[in-house]
Amino acid sequence: METKIWSVDKNNEVEHSYPQLQEAARLLRENEVVAFPTETVYGLGANARSDEAVAKIFQAKGRPSDNPLIVHIANRNQLEELVKDIPNLVDKLINHFWPGPLTLVLRKKDHILSEKVTAELSTVAVRMPDHPIALAIIEASGLPIAAPSANTSGKPSPTLASHVIADLDGKIAGVVDGGPTGVGLESTVLDCTEEIPVILRPGGVTREELEEICGQVHIDKALVQENEAPRSPGMKYTHYAPKAPLTVVKGSLGFIQELVSIQQEQGKRVGILTTIEHEAEYSADVIVACGSVDKLETVASQLYDTLRKFDEAAVDIIYSEAFPDKGIGQAIMNRLLKAAGQQVIIEE
Numbered sequence: 001m002e003t004k005i006w007s008v009d010k011n012n013e014v015e016h017s018y019p020q021l022q023e024a025a026r027l028l029r030e031n032e033v034v035a036f037p038t039e040t041v042y043g044l045g046a047n048a049r050s051d052e053a054v055a056k057i058f059q060a061k062g063r064p065s066d067n068p069l070i071v072h073i074a075n076r077n078q079l080e081e082l083v084k085d086i087p088n089l090v091d092k093l094i095n096h097f098w099p100g101p102l103t104l105v106l107r108k109k110d111h112i113l114s115e116k117v118t119a120e121l122s123t124v125a126v127r128m129p130d131h132p133i134a135l136a137i138i139e140a141s142g143l144p145i146a147a148p149s150a151n152t153s154g155k156p157s158p159t160l161a162s163h164v165i166a167d168l169d170g171k172i173a174g175v176v177d178g179g180p181t182g183v184g185l186e187s188t189v190l191d192c193t194e195e196i197p198v199i200l201r202p203g204g205v206t207r208e209e210l211e212e213i214c215g216q217v218h219i220d221k222a223l224v225q226e227n228e229a230p231r232s233p234g235m236k237y238t239h240y241a242p243k244a245p246l247t248v249v250k251g252s253l254g255f256i257q258e259l260v261s262i263q264q265e266q267g268k269r270v271g272i273l274t275t276i277e278h279e280a281e282y283s284a285d286v287i288v289a290c291g292s293v294d295k296l297e298t299v300a301s302q303l304y305d306t307l308r309k310f311d312e313a314a315v316d317i318i319y320s321e322a323f324p325d326k327g328i329g330q331a332i333m334n335r336l337l338k339a340a341g342q343q344v345i346i347e348e
């Protein structure tokens with residue numbers, strides 16, 4: 001299949017009448033899959049009501065069928081069509097954070113969506129993206145749009161249209177190129193089916209921001225379980241992974257440099273993931289500054305592109321600095337540790 005690429009300037013060209021967005025919306029109505037930018041990462045959209053359309057997402061990505069998808073909507077009416085009820089707390093969250101990088105897990109109405117979207121759960125994850133192109137396409141399609149990140153399963157999520165093309169060219173009907181995404185990490189997933197909401201995945205909206213609006217918020221236990229043994233190859237669960245093995249190092253710059261030197265002595269090409277503050281301090285084969293440690297949002301927005309850069313640079317092994325586990329840093333460390341298969345080395 002030939003993958004079409006439509007270039008759209010998100011600041012000037014997002015009226016529904018623009019032919020590129022209309023064409024993307026028409027393909028969605030015809031049950032094709034189309035990638036488009038959101039404020040988090042590029043999404044791979046399909047008609048959430050159609051088994052045929054949703055199956056194409058799983059096929060293009062190679063995604064396991066038991067991993068449910070987030071449904072993207074453009075207005076409040078669409079939410080009411082999908083879920084059984086909207087509790088007061090959820091109403092507050094919506095008013096404050098939508099459109100935005102917050103996904104809400106709610107009880108779904110039956111027989112509205114393809115069962116493939118929700119992996120046969122009784123709940124559905126819904127989000128209203130804060131991006132003019134995404135909103136215009138969803139609105140023009142008139143459909144709820146299931147949209148996971150537009151990458152091959154297991155690879156870093158795409159924050160540029162070129163990342164989408166690198167993974168999915170020839171496998172999807174089209175890509176709307178709207179330039180770089182904003183946040184750069186996926187949405188926060190919040191389960192709102194119990195009295196106290198539970199963060200299932202940290203993301204663009206921080207725990208602190210949520211707590212300001214709705215009081216107590218729990219974190220899924222699976223997220224805080226520490227697995228800080230330096231190396232546990234048998235237990236490796238990778239996701240967002242670059243090709244070369246990645247290890248997160250909690251330690252001084254000198255300690256990281258020592259690790260690099262040991263690998264180089266063995267003839268390895270070594271990469272370092274650091275920040276603009278520290279990049280001049282190291283000597284390694286490939287040094288990538290991923291934003292500024294003083295502005296963690298810049299680390300978030302550049303993280304996936306940085307991971308992909310190590311693939312292009314063909315390194316054998318990557319060491320990454322660790323980031324503060326606060327605010328957006330929680331989502332950064334969650335993704336970085338997944339990319340590392342939880343491999344961490346701590347300086348004694």
Ligand code: AMP
Pocket residue numbers: 067068069070105118121123124125147148149186189200201
């Ligand atoms: P992705 O689309 O790749 O950004 O991932 C969507 C995330 O939302 C995955 O972690 C899913 O497991 C999660 N998710 C989607 N639907 C549900 C649901 N109904 N209940 C719990 N988690 C969900």
Ligand code: MG
Pocket residue numbers: 148149157
């Ligand atoms: Mg994903």
